Amino acid sequence: MTDEAFRQQVINRRDYLRSSRGKILVWTAAEREEDVMRLLSEKTLDLAAIRLRMPDLALFRAGGFTVLPVSDRNGLEALARYLQGERGRAEIESDSGANLSAAADSGRMVTAFVFHEPRIESVTGNGTGTRIETGSEAADYAHLIGDIPKPYEPAELYVYRERFCFPFYFRAAEPAEKPDVGTAVRGKPKPKPKAVIADWFLGYGDGVILLPLLRKFIDREARLGHEVHLIAKEKLASFFGTFLQGCRIFRSPESPAVYEAVLRSSLYRKAILLPVSVSSPPMRHISGLFGAALGFKRPYALPEPVPAFYPPLPAEQAEELAVLRAAGCKVVGIQFHTGDAKRSWPEARAREFIALCRERGLALVNLTPLPYPAEGCGDWSMLPVEELFAAIEGLDAVVGIDSVCGHMAGFLGVPHITLWGRSFPHLQFPYTSDESHVSFRTLRANYSLVPQSADIADIPAELAFARLTDILEGRLSLRKELHTAEDTLKGQGIEWVSGR
Amino acid sequence: MSTIVYIWDRTRDGADLEHLRAELARTIRQYGYSVSAASDNEGLADFLLLSEAETTEGNAENKSVLIVTDDEEVLSDSVCYRSAEEIWQTPFDVGGIVLLGEIRGFAHRFTGFSYSPMCLVHIPSRSLSYHRLVSYWIHKSGRKVR
Numbered sequence: 001m002t003d004e005a006f007r008q009q010v011i012n013r014r015d016y017l018r019s020s021r022g023k024i025l026v027w028t029a030a031e032r033e034e035d036v037m038r039l040l041s042e043k044t045l046d047l048a049a050i051r052l053r054m055p056d057l058a059l060f061r062a063g064g065f066t067v068l069p070v071s072d073r074n075g076l077e078a079l080a081r082y083l084q085g086e087r088g089r090a091e092i093e094s095d096s097g098a099n100l101s102a103a104a105d106s107g108r109m110v111t112a113f114v115f116h117e118p119r120i121e122s123v124t125g126n127g128t129g130t131r132i133e134t135g136s137e138a139a140d141y142a143h144l145i146g147d148i149p150k151p152y153e154p155a156e157l158y159v160y161r162e163r164f165c166f167p168f169y170f171r172a173a174e175p176a177e178k179p180d181v182g183t184a185v186r187g188k189p190k191p192k193p194k195a196v197i198a199d200w201f202l203g204y205g206d207g208v209i210l211l212p213l214l215r216k217f218i219d220r221e222a223r224l225g226h227e228v229h230l231i232a233k234e235k236l237a238s239f240f241g242t243f244l245q246g247c248r249i250f251r252s253p254e255s256p257a258v259y260e261a262v263l264r265s266s267l268y269r270k271a272i273l274l275p276v277s278v279s280s281p282p283m284r285h286i287s288g289l290f291g292a293a294l295g296f297k298r299p300y301a302l303p304e305p306v307p308a309f310y311p312p313l314p315a316e317q318a319e320e321l322a323v324l325r326a327a328g329c330k331v332v333g334i335q336f337h338t339g340d341a342k343r344s345w346p347e348a349r350a351r352e353f354i355a356l357c358r359e360r361g362l363a364l365v366n367l368t369p370l371p372y373p374a375e376g377c378g379d380w381s382m383l384p385v386e387e388l389f390a391a392i393e394g395l396d397a398v399v400g401i402d403s404v405c406g407h408m409a410g411f412l413g414v415p416h417i418t419l420w421g422r423s424f425p426h427l428q429f430p431y432t433s434d435e436s437h438v439s440f441r442t443l444r445a446n447y448s449l450v451p452q453s454a455d456i457a458d459i460p461a462e463l464a465f466a467r468l469t470d471i472l473e474g475r476l477s478l479r480k481e482l483h484t485a486e487d488t489l490k491g492q493g494i495e496w497v498s499g500r
Numbered sequence: 501m502s503t504i505v506y507i508w509d510r511t512r513d514g515a516d517l518e519h520l521r522a523e524l525a526r527t528i529r530q531y532g533y534s535v536s537a538a539s540d541n542e543g544l545a546d547f548l549l550l551s552e553a554e555t556t557e558g559n560a561e562n563k564s565v566l567i568v569t570d571d572e573e574v575l576s577d578s579v580c581y582r583s584a585e586e587i588w589q590t591p592f593d594v595g596g597i598v599l600l601g602e603i604r605g606f607a608h609r610f611t612g613f614s615y616s617p618m619c620l621v622h623i624p625s626r627s628l629s630y631h632r633l634v635s636y637w638i639h640k641s642g643r644k645v646r
Contacts, residue, residue, distance in 0.1 A: 172631050264636050269640060270618075273616065279578070294616075
């Protein structure tokens with residue numbers, strides 16, 4: 001895509017967002033705050049809170065925000081009807097209560113919440129399985145907070161019900177509260193918690209690599225008397241919530257405004273943002289980068305898979321697996337698609353691979369959603385990502401793209417092949433100005449097929465099939481030890497593929 | 501007990517630390533806290549803004565270092581996974597970085613923090629107000645319950 005075409009796409013996207021999603025500001029007094037949050041949290045958590053000086057409401061109106069006051073029960077009911085789609089934006093704006101009275105415009109401070117008007121279109125999918133991301137929510141949120149007037153900054157974190165958090169904006173140079181700096185040492189109160197932020201860029205695969213590191217970090221901090229608060233986007237928060245006890249986990253919107261809010265928040269003494277890129281050599285494995293950021297001096301210790309650690313395979317899939325085993329089949333998991341087209345193996349290649357496996361009598365189970373039917377494969381794509389651990393543990397091998405199933409196979413030590421696209425095992429985004437010297441290779445038992453072109457379409461189905469049979473028939477044994485950065489740089493377990 | 505901030509000049513040609521100290525003191529006072537530049541006022545003022553020469557060993561709990569630099573490397577992702585204390589070799593918390601000069605190499609991205617744990621970076625060429633840095637100190641050292 002040319003630069004001009006890309007720029008036009010960005011402009012179109014911005015214009016679409018501006019025209020399609022109304023921005024709402026609800027302001028309320030302290031005694032109604034909980035009621036308002038209860039209503040809002042049922043509709044969206046992509047919120048920002050604002051400690052608003054009433055004269056500044058005009059700034060928000062000028063920025064395109066529709067204003068809804070909730071000063072009494074009537075206001076609350078109006079908000080509820082609006083959120084249920086029973087009243088439109090125009091009706092709210094025409095409400096006399098939405099216009100500021102002289103009393104309201106007196107310079108007093110109130111709490112306001114900004115959000116996008118609820119989407120009207122229905123959400124597709126049944127809500128289970130591994131969600132394919134479109135990134136539109138993050139783009140919408142960036143648009144929302146980008147329109148908060150400049151005098152306001154995300155200087156605090158707004159925490160709701162100990163589970164959700166979002167940026168809390170204050171007017172710069174106008175602190176609403178004056179903490180007692182003297183008691184910090186005098187009173188010896190309980191230490192403030194430490195925050196760990198999982199960058200919006202992180203996916204489930206990174207989550208798998210992080211699990212043992214976070215476990216170690218939480219345990220270490222507990223010994224020091226520090227509570228750990230883990231802050232992540234919705235899907236990762238849910239994932240971590242299944243596996244990590246002994247810490248608090250907060251769901252947050254995906255935005256750098258969250259980082260700024262956490263950094264500056266009075267709630268935390270220290271905050272760690274897990275890094276994902278290093279633009280200059282030497283190359284590091286992402287596990288080492290995470291570990292260093294969390295303050296571990298030693299190299300990554302290989303996690304020991306503990307079956308009791310993850311949820312069991314549902315009975316239906318367990319039975320399916322048992323039947324295949326009884327028939328003497330080798331069972332191989334596949335993942336060929338993700339939201340990133342450059343990491344997804346083209347449909348034609350995938351179909352060819354599936355056909356080759358069927359001819360050889362291999363049983364395939366498709367582990368994540370595909371945009372086309374995986375004919376001849378068992379369909380386990382509806383499994384929640386947390387249950388994929390148990391699913392993959394029971395397989396003979398996995399063949400897939402650079403994504404979560406490979407990382408789980410690496411975590412569990414199940415032999416697997418990674419079909420690389422867009423990135424190399426030792427370099428992210430080659431041939432672009434965003435090159436990053438971080439390896440996202442799986443932890444162990446990995447064989448990598450890497451197109452020199454960084455185009456995943458260059459990996460022939462026959463090659464992937466040949467290497468799979470090499471593994472299953474013992475001609476290619478894969479390391480059970482950790483793949484170090486040095487191993488990857490030396491090319492161990494890596495086969496380069498030339499172009500078509 | 502006072503919160504003590506040592507201001508360390510790590511610029512190549514030397515920076516006007518007195519101007520910086522005055523701006524910081526003015527901003528701290530705007531928040532309603534007392535501030536002093538005299539080390540013998542420890543315990544009397546909420547904040548002490550001291551020079552590098554006055555850096556003392558001992559209890560690090562109420563002491564931090566403000567690094568003043570003109571090297572954009574502080575924003576590089578090659579340091580994003582290392583602690584500011586390790587990079588700047590100090591036993592005290594690094595309470596912030598003041599990055600002088602125009603930002604060139606990192607102009608296109610978010611530049612409000614660096615290191616791990618995160619450390620606030622203030623860039624005067626982008627914002628003359630020291631409010632963000634001072635409110636950060638107050639929040640980190642202060643106690644409030646919400």
